[in-house]
Amino acid sequence: MSKITGSQAIIKCLQEEGIDTIFGFPGGAVIDLYDELMDSDIRHILVRHEQGAVHAADGYARATGKVGVALLTSGPGATNGVTGIATAYLDSIPLVVLTGQVPRALIGNDAFQEVDIVGITRPCTKHNYLVKDPAELVSTIREAFYLAASGRPGPVLIDLPKDVIASMVSFPEKKPIKMQTYQPNLEPHPGQIEKACKAFLKAKRPVLYIGGGVILSNANKELTELAEKMSTPVTMTLMGLGGFPGTNPLSLGMLGMHGSYASNMAVAKSDLLIAVGARFDDRVTGRLDAFAPHAEIIHIDIDPTSISKNVSVDIPIVADCKHALLAMNSWLDNAKAFDAGAVADRHRPWLDQVKEWDDKHPLTYREEGDIIKPQYVIEVLNKLTGGDAIITTEVGQNQMWAAQFYKFNHPRRLLTSGGLGTMGYGLPAAIGAKLAFPDATVIDIAGDGSIQMNIQELATARQWGAPVKVAILNNNYLGMVRQWQELFYNKRYSATVMEVTPDFIELARAYGAVGLRAKTKDEVEPVIKEALATDNLVIMDFAISREEGVFPMVPAGKATTEMLLV
Amino acid sequence: MKHTLSVLLQNKPGALSRVTGLFSGRGFNIESLCVAETLDPKVSCLTLVTRGDNAIVEQITKQLHKLIDVIKVTDITEGEFVEREMVLIRVKAEANTRAEVLRVIDIFRGKVVDVSPTSYAVEITGSESKIKAVIDILRPIGIKEIIRTGTIAMPRAPKK
Numbered sequence: 001m002s003k004i005t006g007s008q009a010i011i012k013c014l015q016e017e018g019i020d021t022i023f024g025f026p027g028g029a030v031i032d033l034y035d036e037l038m039d040s041d042i043r044h045i046l047v048r049h050e051q052g053a054v055h056a057a058d059g060y061a062r063a064t065g066k067v068g069v070a071l072l073t074s075g076p077g078a079t080n081g082v083t084g085i086a087t088a089y090l091d092s093i094p095l096v097v098l099t100g101q102v103p104r105a106l107i108g109n110d111a112f113q114e115v116d117i118v119g120i121t122r123p124c125t126k127h128n129y130l131v132k133d134p135a136e137l138v139s140t141i142r143e144a145f146y147l148a149a150s151g152r153p154g155p156v157l158i159d160l161p162k163d164v165i166a167s168m169v170s171f172p173e174k175k176p177i178k179m180q181t182y183q184p185n186l187e188p189h190p191g192q193i194e195k196a197c198k199a200f201l202k203a204k205r206p207v208l209y210i211g212g213g214v215i216l217s218n219a220n221k222e223l224t225e226l227a228e229k230m231s232t233p234v235t236m237t238l239m240g241l242g243g244f245p246g247t248n249p250l251s252l253g254m255l256g257m258h259g260s261y262a263s264n265m266a267v268a269k270s271d272l273l274i275a276v277g278a279r280f281d282d283r284v285t286g287r288l289d290a291f292a293p294h295a296e297i298i299h300i301d302i303d304p305t306s307i308s309k310n311v312s313v314d315i316p317i318v319a320d321c322k323h324a325l326l327a328m329n330s331w332l333d334n335a336k337a338f339d340a341g342a343v344a345d346r347h348r349p350w351l352d353q354v355k356e357w358d359d360k361h362p363l364t365y366r367e368e369g370d371i372i373k374p375q376y377v378i379e380v381l382n383k384l385t386g387g388d389a390i391i392t393t394e395v396g397q398n399q400m401w402a403a404q405f406y407k408f409n410h411p412r413r414l415l416t417s418g419g420l421g422t423m424g425y426g427l428p429a430a431i432g433a434k435l436a437f438p439d440a441t442v443i444d445i446a447g448d449g450s451i452q453m454n455i456q457e458l459a460t461a462r463q464w465g466a467p468v469k470v471a472i473l474n475n476n477y478l479g480m481v482r483q484w485q486e487l488f489y490n491k492r493y494s495a496t497v498m499e500v501t502p503d504f505i506e507l508a509r510a511y512g513a514v515g516l517r518a519k520t521k522d523e524v525e526p527v528i529k530e531a532l533a534t535d536n537l538v539i540m541d542f543a544i545s546r547e548e549g550v551f552p553m554v555p556a557g558k559a560t561t562e563m564l565l566v
Numbered sequence: 567m568k569h570t571l572s573v574l575l576q577n578k579p580g581a582l583s584r585v586t587g588l589f590s591g592r593g594f595n596i597e598s599l600c601v602a603e604t605l606d607p608k609v610s611c612l613t614l615v616t617r618g619d620n621a622i623v624e625q626i627t628k629q630l631h632k633l634i635d636v637i638k639v640t641d642i643t644e645g646e647f648v649e650r651e652m653v654l655i656r657v658k659a660e661a662n663t664r665a666e667v668l669r670v671i672d673i674f675r676g677k678v679v680d681v682s683p684t685s686y687a688v689e690i691t692g693s694e695s696k697i698k699a700v701i702d703i704l705r706p707i708g709i710k711e712i713i714r715t716g717t718i719a720m721p722r723a724p725k726k
């Protein structure tokens with residue numbers, strides 16, 4: 001078989017996987033690969049910081065459902081990517097991260113730009129590889145793509161020594177990948193499906209609690225069918241938003257620390273909780289012994305380690321969410337005992353109760369004359385985009401307000417760092433999403449603090465024609481920490497006052513973007529309209545009420561029914 | 567409760583570190599760990615002793631299984647099994663205690679593997695409780711150093 005260079009083989013592998021866009025930053029260890037990239041039709045997006053490359057690949061992956069690819073050089077290139085990798089790991093996002101490494105003979109020598117990135121990323125990747133034998137280069141890349149996308153997805157890192165990239169390798173034909181040690185279980189056990197459906201048919205106060213797994217497995221249709229068939233209210237985790245239409249009458253919105261009153265009350269009073277692709281995170285459960293205390297729990301998850309990790313589960317179903325929901329729907333359709341109308345009648349008092357909670361304490365905020373309320377900004381964004389934009393967020397109050405007040409009706413429209421909570425995620429992720437869907441409106445909802453963590457990527461957005469819209473909810477504070485300090489630390493605002501913040505309008509101009517500012521409530525809508533109408537990259541700077549809080553709020557360690565309300 | 571886990575994993579660089587990293591990263595405890603090649607040189611067997619209630623051990627087992635390099639995880643303590651550990655003990659052996667040390671070693675079917683004018687190094691193999699017993703008996707005589715291998719274990723073959 002004729003041989004090709006390692007660089008050529010890597011690019012052929014990417015093409016084989018249907019990858020047309022990758023995100024990266026060059027350096028000495030990967031210079032051969034970059035040379036080869038110039039002659040390929042793969043679009044390489046040069047970022048301004050490696051963290052941005054991994055977040056952009058992550059945003060691309062979340063928006064498309066495909067594997068995102070980042071290419072980084074050795075040493076600092078690789079370590080700068082680690083936050084991006086950990087972000088993807090905590091949210092189960094499929095990525096393949098290629099890092100350069102010093103030549104094999106120098107590994108372990110503390111060579112220039114050498115770091116043990118495989119050691120560093122071992123706990124924050126699904127799996128990782130150091131390719132020491134050029135003969136294993138092609139099979140390793142193929143295996144990495146398979147691992148990243150299948151089962152519970154996640155980032156996979158491949159460390160590529162410079163001399164391996166430069167070596168001559170053969171390129172065997174691709175065969176289906178079979179791994180002795182990795183066989184994710186997609187199909188649910190029929191016995192468990194029957195048990196789950198029977199429990200569902202018996203329940204008087206059921207709640208569906210859905211997470212990112214529904215979106216990752218593209219199971220939103222099946223989930224909606226089940227919820228409607230069974231007249232069951234649905235609450236979503238932050239990662240699950242969009243997995244069920246936010247404007248559907250059965251939607252309770254988000255649950256947990258900043259969840260809706262109705263969500264948290266419904267879970268607390270439910271007699272059956274059906275968790276689908278969610279993992280009982282501490283931000284969702286609050287005090288564990290008070291979480292869904294009266295409920296029997298069904299848990300559908302592809303990852304066995306998620307089951308009974310935090311909360312003991314009565315009916316575990318290890319399967320892909322889509323397969324499990326299909327099986328439940330079809331079991332119910334074929335069951336003699338099932339009658340959708342009768343179920344709807346039986347659940348009526350429960351749905352009325354849930355509605356009563358929602359009417360009593362809806363998601364809301366207090367108006368303050370002319371002052372811009374951040375929630376109002378999100379409401380206007382929601383209205384003017386028809387709830388159909390791709391929204392990325394930074395982390396903190398901006399993220400929670402976006403989650404509460406933007407009504408996500410479709411999956412893959414909210415791209416946010418849920419698990420790791422990475423400030424600086426939103427802008428590069430928005431660029432990744434915009435490059436995947438050039439015709440979509442992509443908005444990064446940001447705070448004045450977190451936008452500064454990766455603001456250099458404005459240049460990336462300009463260079464590659466990714467005119468995203470950045471909406472900065474500017475309160476000159478690190479607002480979420482400030483809120484905790486206000487509530488639990490006697491208003492001692494230690495290190496949360498942003499005494500110096502750039503003039504974002506001037507900053508936009510410096511990057512060749514459009515800067516728009518709103519200082520009063522009536523300026524909000526015109527600014528957003530103008531931003532949406534322009535083809536260019538836009539920064540909107542909203543001077544919001546400085547000490548606005550995110551409510552409801554369940555103080556850390558409290559039961560989710562102990563909410564602080566507006 | 568003590569659990570002995572037998573973990574088959576691919577004999578690859580870094581595989582062991584994935585296992586130990588999992589324990590330290592998730593706050594599980596490792597009481598002892600023993601690892602070597604199996605009949606198939608591409609596969610290593612790791613015997614690991616840990617403590618925790620059933621929920622923790624279940625979580626440990628699942629997390630281990632999730633590692634891509636791990637082929638199989640068995641909680642050996644769930645069934646009938648044999649376990650062995652070897653210990654090397656350097657014990658004071660002066661004129662007045664030499665005979666005593668040899669008697670003790672003999673009772674425990676150990677043997678002397680190194681001799682100096684003032685000490686014996688002895689080798690004892692057995693279950694954890696036997697090792698503990700011999701250490702308790704030798705301690706008053708004067709133990710200078712102990713090196714233990716950690717437990718290895720094997721499920722008993724089915725009787726039929």
